[in-house]
Amino acid sequence: MELTEQFAYDWNDVRGWAPDTAANRISKSNFDLLIEYTRIIESWNETGNLLIERNSSDSEEAKDCNIAIISLGYIILGIILEFWLRAFLSVFYEDYIVDPCRYKTGTSKKSKDPANDMTLAELINYCSDPVKGIGSCRLHVLNDSTYRDWADRIRRRRNAVHSFQAKTSSFTVKELSDDIEHLQPFIYGLIFQLPDPTDR
Template sequence: MMGFWKEAHGWAPIEAAELLNKSMLEWQGSLAEQLSVWCGTLTDGQLILAWANLGALVEGQMKLLLSVYYQDYLTDADAIKKKGHTLDPDGVTLEPLILFFKRRIWSPEEEWETWVRMVQQRRNAIHAFKAKTIGTTDELHAALAKFLEFVRFINGRLPYPDGHYFPPEY
C-alpha cells in the first residue's frame, strides 16, 4: 500500500504526489513488516515497543489518507491549523489528527476514536519514566487485529487509478 502511494506521480494531483513522494512511506512499510515480531508472549519492554510500533502505523495511515486527498484537505474548513496556517499532514501530531478525523472522517457510530486513543495512550509509554498502562499481550494482539480493519477502512477510502486496486495482505 505504501509502495503504491510512494509512486503516485503521473495520475495523482501533483501536490499530493509530491507530498507522498517526500514522505517516508517506505518506513511505514518496514514498520508494518515488523508486526509479526509481536505475536508471541511479550515482556513489558517488548509490549511498550509493540505499542510504539502500532501507534506509528496508525498515525501513518491517517496521514496517508489526508495526503492522498491533500487538495481537499487544504480547502477544508476543519483542516488542522497553527497560527492561521494549514499544516501539511506529514507534520501533524496524532492528537490533532484524531480531532480532525472525528469531525470529518469517522461517522458517529464508528468506534475508531476510542481505539486510536487507546493505542495513543499505550504508545506514549515509550516515554518510560512515569507509570502508564501498557495492557497485556492479549490486548495488543486484539489491537493488531483491529489495525487490519483500520488499514482496510483507510484503503477503502483511497482512490486508485483502476478503481479497484487492493494491496495484498500478508
C-alpha cells in the same frame, strides 16, 4: 501485510495521476520502513509472546522487561497508525486545505500540513470528527466508535512510554494482541476510501 505492500506499490509514484499537492507529500513517505514495521507488528503474537515467556519469572527485572516489550509493541503500532492517517490526508490534501475546520498554527492561521505538522491526536480528531473533515477527509472507519476508541487508545499508550511515567504497568499481552488484530480491518477501511489506482 499484503494491503500495505499493495498500497506502497500503487502510491509510490503517483505524479501525473494524483494532484501535485498529494504527489509531493506521498513521494516523501518511507514505504519501505512502513512495510518493515508492519511485518514486525503482524508477527508480534509469535515473537512478542516468545520473549515474554522467556521472562516468566516473578522478579522485578522480568516484569520490567515484559513491560518494555509490550510498550515497544504500542510504539510500533502508533507509528503505523500515524503513517496511515498522514497518508490519507495527504491523498485528500486539496479537500483539506479548503476545509474551514482544518487545523491552523498559532496566531499565523497558516494551515497545518497533515504530512508534517499535525499531532497524532489532531489527526485522529480531524478524521473522525463529524464536523471537521469535509467530505473525503472524513475517515469512515473512525466513525465506528470501536475504531475511534482503538486509535485513541494506541495514541495514549504510545505516548505513555516515558521513563519518568509509570503508566505502562497495566498493559497486557492480550490487550496488545487485540489491538494488533484491529489493524488490518482499519487499513482496509482506509484504503477503501482512496481513489482506485486502476483508474489512473
